[in-house]
Amino acid sequence: MKIRTRFAPSPTGYMHIGNLRTALYEYLIAKAQNGDFVLRIEDTDQKRYVEGATDIIYSTLKRVGMDWDEGPDIGGNFGPYVQSERKPLYAKYAHKLVELGGAHYCFCSADEADEQKDEQTNTKFVDPCKNLTLEEARKRIANGEPYVIRQTIHKKGTSVFHDVVYGDIEIDYDELDEGVLLKSDGFPTYNFANVVDDHLMEITHVVRGNEYISSTPKYNLIYEDFGWQAPVYVHVPPVMKDAQHKLSKRNGDASFQDLVAKGYLPEAILNYIALLGWNPGTEQEIFSLAELKQLFTAERLNKSPSIFDIAKLTWMNGCYIRNLSLADFHALAMPYYEKCITRKVNLEFLSSVLQKRVETLAEICPQTDFIETMPEYDVLLYQNKKMKTDEQIAKNSLVLALPVLEKVDVWTNENLFEVLKALAENNGLKNGQVLYPVRIALSGKETTPGGATELAVILGKDETINRIKQAIDKL
Numbered sequence: 001m002k003i004r005t006r007f008a009p010s011p012t013g014y015m016h017i018g019n020l021r022t023a024l025y026e027y028l029i030a031k032a033q034n035g036d037f038v039l040r041i042e043d044t045d046q047k048r049y050v051e052g053a054t055d056i057i058y059s060t061l062k063r064v065g066m067d068w069d070e071g072p073d074i075g076g077n078f079g080p081y082v083q084s085e086r087k088p089l090y091a092k093y094a095h096k097l098v099e100l101g102g103a104h105y106c107f108c109s110a111d112e113a114d115e116q117k118d119e120q121t122n123t124k125f126v127d128p129c130k131n132l133t134l135e136e137a138r139k140r141i142a143n144g145e146p147y148v149i150r151q152t153i154h155k156k157g158t159s160v161f162h163d164v165v166y167g168d169i170e171i172d173y174d175e176l177d178e179g180v181l182l183k184s185d186g187f188p189t190y191n192f193a194n195v196v197d198d199h200l201m202e203i204t205h206v207v208r209g210n211e212y213i214s215s216t217p218k219y220n221l222i223y224e225d226f227g228w229q230a231p232v233y234v235h236v237p238p239v240m241k242d243a244q245h246k247l248s249k250r251n252g253d254a255s256f257q258d259l260v261a262k263g264y265l266p267e268a269i270l271n272y273i274a275l276l277g278w279n280p281g282t283e284q285e286i287f288s289l290a291e292l293k294q295l296f297t298a299e300r301l302n303k304s305p306s307i308f309d310i311a312k313l314t315w316m317n318g319c320y321i322r323n324l325s326l327a328d329f330h331a332l333a334m335p336y337y338e339k340c341i342t343r344k345v346n347l348e349f350l351s352s353v354l355q356k357r358v359e360t361l362a363e364i365c366p367q368t369d370f371i372e373t374m375p376e377y378d379v380l381l382y383q384n385k386k387m388k389t390d391e392q393i394a395k396n397s398l399v400l401a402l403p404v405l406e407k408v409d410v411w412t413n414e415n416l417f418e419v420l421k422a423l424a425e426n427n428g429l430k431n432g433q434v435l436y437p438v439r440i441a442l443s444g445k446e447t448t449p450g451g452a453t454e455l456a457v458i459l460g461k462d463e464t465i466n467r468i469k470q471a472i473d474k475l
């Protein structure tokens with residue numbers, strides 16, 4: 001049997017990190033066995049619909065390289081792939097389920113149902129309409145009375161199902177509520193649509209958040225009543241912000257787009273979230289999507305919730321940045337340069353220096369701010385024990401360096417380094433006693449993305465000379 005999985009997001013307008021992780025696991029389960037990965041948009045809750053939200057789903061999956069085999073935009077043999085376009089189907093199956101005894105018509109108003117339910121005492125809604133004969137119910141429908149279709153929990157005892165992550169799960173049928181499957185406007189609830197769609201789309205494995213575990217016996221009952229085969233269940237624990245709180249946009253936590261905007265690479269985010277809940281069984285931490293496709297098995301998913309650790313993601317992002325080709329890094333850095341550097345400087349060289357020193361692209365602007373304008377700085381910065389410099393030594397070195405630098409024609413890092421090293425030697429100074437003051441004179445900062453000569457190459461000859469003169473004046 002061909003493995004078929006589906007990612008079934010609701011169009012909420014952002015890609016929650018936990019949702020993207022679910023998509024990844026769905027994708028990997030399918031792709032590890034040459035199966036199909038289907039994209040289905042669950043938009044039956046029209047109140048929650050957000051304009052442009054499906055585009056975010058498409059662009060996110062594309063950016064991380066999770067191509068889908070079927071979906072709203074590319075079609076497939078099991079479409080339509082948007083639930084609102086499947087509306088008539090749900091009604092057809094809901095009425096059929098009534099005939100099969102797995103559901104019943106209900107004419108109670110939502111208020112009546114709510115009044116009976118009491119979350120605190122766990123009182124369930126006992127539907128008086130359950131006692132209506134099918135004939136009576138149909139007569140009321142023919143008379144134009146509004147109705148919903150509710151599931152009928154007609155079994156007693158304990159329901160048992162197997163979950164790949166959590167093992168065997170037992171839940172008493174008594175605990176299941178007879179929830180609405182088809183609303184009065186003809187739209188299905190999630191509780192019904194997911195079953196109908198997963199069956200019709202021949203989905204073999206369902207990966208979703210563990211908050212759905214308690215409802216799964218209800219879905220299994222629907223599968224059973226129709227005589228359909230239920231899928232393999234892979235429930236995953238939530239991604240946590242800390243031990244108590246789930247990661248959630250409502251708490252101001254980052255979505256995929258937010259992380260990208262903060263300078264994280266899509267590949268690094270994907271790698272990080274793969275490991276948030278999946279244990280490769282080795283020490284390896286850096287995985288490409290292609291490698292994950294080869295190695296992933298759902299059996300190694302963890303039961304315990306994982307905490308989203310931004311420091312770990314940042315570290316991993318740094319690994320990805322360093323592994324880029326210089327040309328690729330430069331292309332990614334360009335939009336940041338365009339934002340914060342208008343001065344004509346050697347950007348290619350800047351990239352070669354920065355690539356080794358930033359862990360996220362967002363560090364580019366703060367690390368390079370001195371390029372655009374020389375910051376105000378205190379001359380005390382020239383005091384450095386390790387470099388054995390103070391204001392006096394610094395001034396002396398800069399005065400010596402100025403004419404030497406003015407004479408340099410081939411303005412490269414190697415040349416400049418040789419020249420300044422020779423200068424130090426000839427004057428009985430340590431390298432640091434020349435290089436450190438030059439670095440401060442060019443940047444006004446204690447930490448810079450490169451050494452003195454690297455900064456000189458980035459700034460170019462004219463600006464370097466200018467800044468050294470200014471520093472001499474200041475000292």
Ligand code: GLU
Nearest residue numbers: 008009010042194207208
């Ligand atoms: N639309 C549901 C959600 O976003 C999908 C759950 C499922 O995968 O069945 O939570």
